[in-house]
Amino acid sequence: MSIIHDSGANLLRLINEILDLSKVEAGKMELVREPLRVADFARRMERNFRHMADEKGLAFTIDVAPDAPPVIVTDDGKLEQITNNLLGNAFKFTASGSVTVAFTACADLAGGGLAIEVTDSGIGIPPHKLDAIFEAFEQVDASTRRQYGGTGLGLAISRRLAMLLGGDVTVRSTEGAGSTFRLILPVAADAEGQAAAREASAPKPRTAVPAAPPIAGTPERPAYTARTQPFLADDRSLIASGDKVVLIVEDDAAFCRSLMGIVRRKGYRVVAAGDGETGLAFARTYNPTGILLDVMLPGMDGWQVIEALKKDPATRHIPVHFVSALEEAPRAREAGAVGFLTKPVSQADLNGAMERLMHFAADRRRQVLVVDDDPTARFSVRKLVASASIEIHEAESAEDALAFLGQHEVDCIVLDLGLPGMSGFQFVEELAARGSIVPVVIYSARDLTPEESLRLRAYTDSIVIKGARSPERLLDEVSLFLHSVRHAPDAIPAEPDxxxxxxxxxxxxxxxxxxxxxxxxxxxxxxxxxxxxxxxxxxxxxxxxxxxxxxxxxxxxxxxxxxxxxxxxxxxxxxxxxxxxxxxxxxxxxxxxxxxxxxxxxxxxxxxxxxxxxxxxxxxxxxx
Incomplete structure (x- = not known):
């Protein structure tokens, strides 16, 4: 199920293409370059697209040539977005035959490079359209009732992202016979990156990839399983009834020791896991008070771990705080995390993360702050949301709300946009500037323009327009946020849906x-x-x-x-x-x-x- 979710989420995310295109063209697209193992990436590609090949009855092969660089330093997420676009098009425009992917060395770039060629036996592209397809909103057939759908943005974004990564995307095609799209990327953008690539290419003492269908040109690897031996000397043998336990899931032994020291100084027992599978197993075994979780883990990554935790009635109540080198706080919030720290972190940051974990782990009523200048509206929300387990607080302006948040912790904020003084837009931006990860539900009577919607969605996806059906929607949204981090196991039915x-x-x-x-x-x-x-x-x-x-x-x-x-x-x-x-x-x-x-x-x-x-x-x- 996690493979299905990951594949669907990655592909659905491509629909938000206009925002990506505007970011690239405005020079606002940020890159996170890290060493990436080519064989691992090819295996992930196979896993994400195999079902599409099976559904259409197409042959699908991936070949990693012996001369292909084993590691490149690039932005994994941007590269995956490019290849998802290329492979998605290949399957879309191919009714019969095959789709193939070839990873080879590329001599076209100084310092060496990687070429990824996606070849299909589909409808092909007319010669006069070969250049135009890389322009925004351009398609081979742009009529409203085009047979294949699409926005005409995918290839435009792919080429711009490739150039941003130091490479390019080109095409050769024969109409009626198929197409080959060639993506080239440097091994690294600079000398420092090349050194990192060489270091990452060195043999590692352990494997870090789950078993997957074999890919031509790459060695098979055994399945990654949970460790039976302790990753580090922790307190699992010392845990007594009534002890508060914090689970740390982190593969960097030195950083994990630092976290363990902080947890112990706070008076808690600590259990350590060096990979995602073991972390998930320990969460079920030790029922910890809270979890400190890295994202980039061998085997099951942090996103897969939190997804599994939130799906399991026995573990979904456990608060999770991310500590990672990646800056993905919005994604962490959507996944149900109570906080996100980006490495490197200070002692004060780690202490704050521990306090936040304990805040959500405490057995107490959930706190909801309603920010609206209309007292009637505040009363309506109070009447709708309040219960024995939920306490409602009110603020009639953004300034009052910020002052309240400076003194109190809340689990969810219900926010009107049309406030006197500081607007609702400015309020959520100020919250983000303060590093807050409190879920915000926008509850407003105004219809949002696309620009306003995009501005808000940088901070929240929960937007309810007041109207005849809005009370039910608001209750669902608030309940979802509180449910994701607060319900105890016995409060959750075996089939919550x-x-x-x-x-x-x-x-x-x-x-x-x-x-x-x-x-x-x-x-x-x-x-x-x-x-x-x-x-x-x-x-x-x-x-x-x-x-x-x-x-x-x-x-x-x-x-x-x-x-x-x-x-x-x-x-x-x-x-x-x-x-x-x-x-x-x-x-x-x-x-x-x-x-x-x-x-x-x-x-x-x-x-x-x-x-x-x-x-x-x-x-x-x-x-x-």
Whole structure:
């Protein structure tokens, strides 16, 4: 399930392409260059795309040539974004035949380089379009009802990212016979990076990659398993009933010893794990009070560890604080972490991380701060959210809220944007500047412009527009945040999403990656999912399955787009009140109104926030 989630999340993230393009063109795209093992990257590529090849019946091979550099120093995330675009296009435009990937040495760059060639046997590209496809919003067929969909941004972003990494993307193609896209990258951007690459290429005493299907040209590795011997001398044999235990998951022995010293000086027992699998096993065995977790771990990485922890009713209540060399605090917040520190860190930073862990581990009522200048609105939120386990605090301005937060810890903030003095936008920016990771739910009556939405989504994805359906949505959003870090194990049912089990949903999307990712998530909640790849097929599915209870409808599709499909559905009296949630990658002014006018019941922009989608599904199923 973690492979499915990782693959779907990585591919869905590509939909947010306009923001990436603007960052690159404005020179605001930041790079994190680190040594990357080519064989590991190839194995990950195989894992992420094998299901697409199997679904389309295509041959899919990856070959790592003996002369390919074993390690390059680059930005792993940006490289993966480029290759995801190239491979996604290869599978999209290939109906039969094969897709191949070749990793070879590249002599075109000073100091040596790596070439990655993605070759398909698809439709090919006309000669006069070979240059144009790398321009923004350009496609081989740009008509509205193009057969293959897409935004025309993927290749433009890929080439710009490649250049940012010191390389380039080129293409050669024969119309009707297929295409080859060639990505070249330097081994390292500078002498220091080249030295790091050489050091990382040296043999390591242990393997760090889970078993995966073998890739031509690379040696097979054994599965990575949890350690049976202690990583470092810790306190596991000294733990007595009533002791508070902190689990540290960190593969850097020296840094782990430093963390262990701080934990012991605070009076807690400490258990140490040097890899993700062992850390997860220890979390289940020792039920720690809190967990300090690194991201870049051998085997299962930190993101996979926290995902597994939050899925398990026995461990999801345990607060997790990241301490990592990567700067990914927003992703940590979305994953359910209570904090994130970027290495190198000071003693004061580590002490603060420990205090935050203990704050969330304490057995106490959850604290929610409502920031709204309208006393009636504050009273409504209090009445909606307050319970025996939740205490509500109020502030009528951003300044009052900041003063309160300077003296008190809270678990969630409900924020109106239209405040006197400092606005809601300035408030969340000030929170971020202070290093706060407190979840914020925007609860506002105003419709946001795309620019305002992007500005807020740098800090939160939970935005609820006040209206007839908003109280249920607000309650879901706040509950999700409090639930992610606060519920004790016995408060969580074995099937927390059991209210969705057995419900019947039609998912309409032409992108197989979206269908794969979303259908797996929805089926994991017990929902019976019916699939359709365009509007025409959606109408046929509804005719065959008239008991369908809700529809998720993509907009930009071939044959019949989402607007027309919703209109056709509404013409049938039997489906006049069928809930339809429109899903679209577009975020332009008027899109929401256009979807509602076409027949949608509600609207959600991509990339899909799964908890928010589940919240919307619950609301509409309850009302239907």
């Amino acid at each position: 059991g209210d969705l089990a057995g419900r019947r949903l039609l998912l309409v999307d032409d992108d197989m990656r979206n269908i794969f990712a979303l259908s797996k998530v929805l089926r994991g909640k017990g929902i019976n999912v019916i699939l359709a790849s365009d509007g025409t097929k959606a109408l046929a599915q509804l005719a065959d399955h008239p008991d369908t209870e809700i529809v998720l409808m993509d907009i930009m599709m071939p044959v019949m787009d989402g607007y027309e499909a919703m209109g056709e559905i509404r013409k049938n009296p039997a489906f006049a009140k069928l809930p339809i949630i429109a899903l679209t990658a577009k975020a332009m002014t008027g899109d929401r109104e256009k979807c509602i006018a076409a027949g949608a019941s509600d609207y959600l922009s991509k990339p899909i926030d799964v908890p928010k989608l589940l919240s919307m599904i619950r609301v509409w199923l309850a009302r239907s």
